[in-house]
Amino acid sequence: MLELKNVTFKALDADDDSQSSSVRTIIQDLSYTFEAGKFYAITGPNGSGKTTLAKLIMGINELSAGKIIFNGTDISKLPIHERANAGIVYGFQHPARFKGTTFRDLLSIALGSEDEERLIKLIARMGICSQDFLDKAVDSKLSGGEIKKIELATVIAKNPQVAIYDEPDTGIDLWTIGPMVELLKREQQEHGTTTIVVSHNRAFLEAADTLLLINDGKISYSGDLAGAVPILEDLSVCTFNEQCQGDDDAKCYR
């Protein structure tokens, strides 16, 4: 359904002193096929390429090499909006905040309709009861939880075949994660949405049919959570201690 063929992404990597730059490979010759209607979780260490991979699928990042085939069509060169209209939608880890634009505006764009009844039905489907919430400005005054709720709602409103959620639990309190997982599972089951969640959160990893472990720009494991646990535990042991510690210039090299 969604096939990644030898996908590679390289980016300019400016050195700390900004005097020189080099090309860094972030995703390396990665191939994988996502099946229709399944729930995937993509996890892995920070900087392993999870978000980059998700953005490559959406077209936010351009491929350096390889192909992305969606429902039999090569979408590698399609711009973001054409991929969105073809059925792929992406929920950002750090959603944009606007000035003047409301939740209603975003929802209407996603839904392709300003019909009040449809909008209310839609927010009810997401467990948002208050109709006042529709006219909230999507600006810097929103809490982390509210903006994430809006982000998720706009993805669902687009009724995607493939919904990609990049760390949907960022900024969300512990008590909200359970209902969020349930919502995404419900969307997957009732609407057949192929769901791809980039997350470190165990709740999402447990909810997934398949877990993809990305390390160093490659898939190092795909399968169920039980099989991934030993690898994840191994990855959680840091091997850079000698490099990162010190009185001067302490930082994380992972």
Added chain:
Amino acid sequence: MLNVIDKQVLKEVAGLEGIPKGAYNIRKDGKLLGREVSANINIETNPEVDGIIIDIKPGTVNESVHIPVILSQAGLHDVVYNTFIVGEGADVTIIAGCGIHCGGEESEGHSGIHEFQIKAGAKVRYVEKHVALGSGSGRRILNPTTKVFMEENAQMEMELTQLGGVDEAKRFNEAKIGAGSVLIITERVMTDGNQEADSRNEIELVGTDSRTNIVARSVIKGNSSQDFYVNLTASAKCYGHIECDAIIMDNGINQTVPALRALHPDAQLTHEASIGKIANDQLMKLMSLGLDYDAAVNRIIQGFLR
């Protein structure tokens, strides 16, 4: 009688499909075109200067008054002095604005000098829209001045909009806000081509517990330029906030200068200002919902200027 151009201008400026209901005064090319008063709102010609005096009786509620200006005479630079006296406890909407229709090579301009005396406990919503239409090459110039004097516990909400067609605009807003009174100013300006817009604001919080919120939203397209200045002075225990944001597109230039002056130890004044292009994350979000680049830009601007 309204001709086709008059109707078009009235629609753009005041959202009117024809002659408004209730009190109104329509000025065209420096002359009175039509006037109607109501039981509570009197409009009369000012005997001392070219202009009108709008007198709203105390306690008048849920009434509106329209005072649009139409300018379609080449070479005319109309200056008008209007005074509004809003009686105690009144709650009214005033729809003003000027529309220039320029059909020739000569410039046309209008300077509306409006003075508001808002009495105790009165509530006013003032909507002023400036537009310029027509295929002529003459410069379209609009230089509005608004002076507001608020007694205690009054409220005024000013929506000042200029969304295109005006080549040159020099705005001056002045306000003195009395005890417990609130003034909210929202200014929205979009310029394009070689247009220039300049807005200067002198706002004084003079009474205890007076408040103001000044919001400016600017969109600067083409080679146009916009400058926005606010001097917010507090001489009492009060609260004031300035929020000015400018989106630059193409080669537009902008100067935004919010200034705060506290002359009282219990004054609380804040400001935030930003100038920049449309944020990339906003564009990405709308494109990921299916809008192409141009449609995404339009939607962001539309929201910003709302």
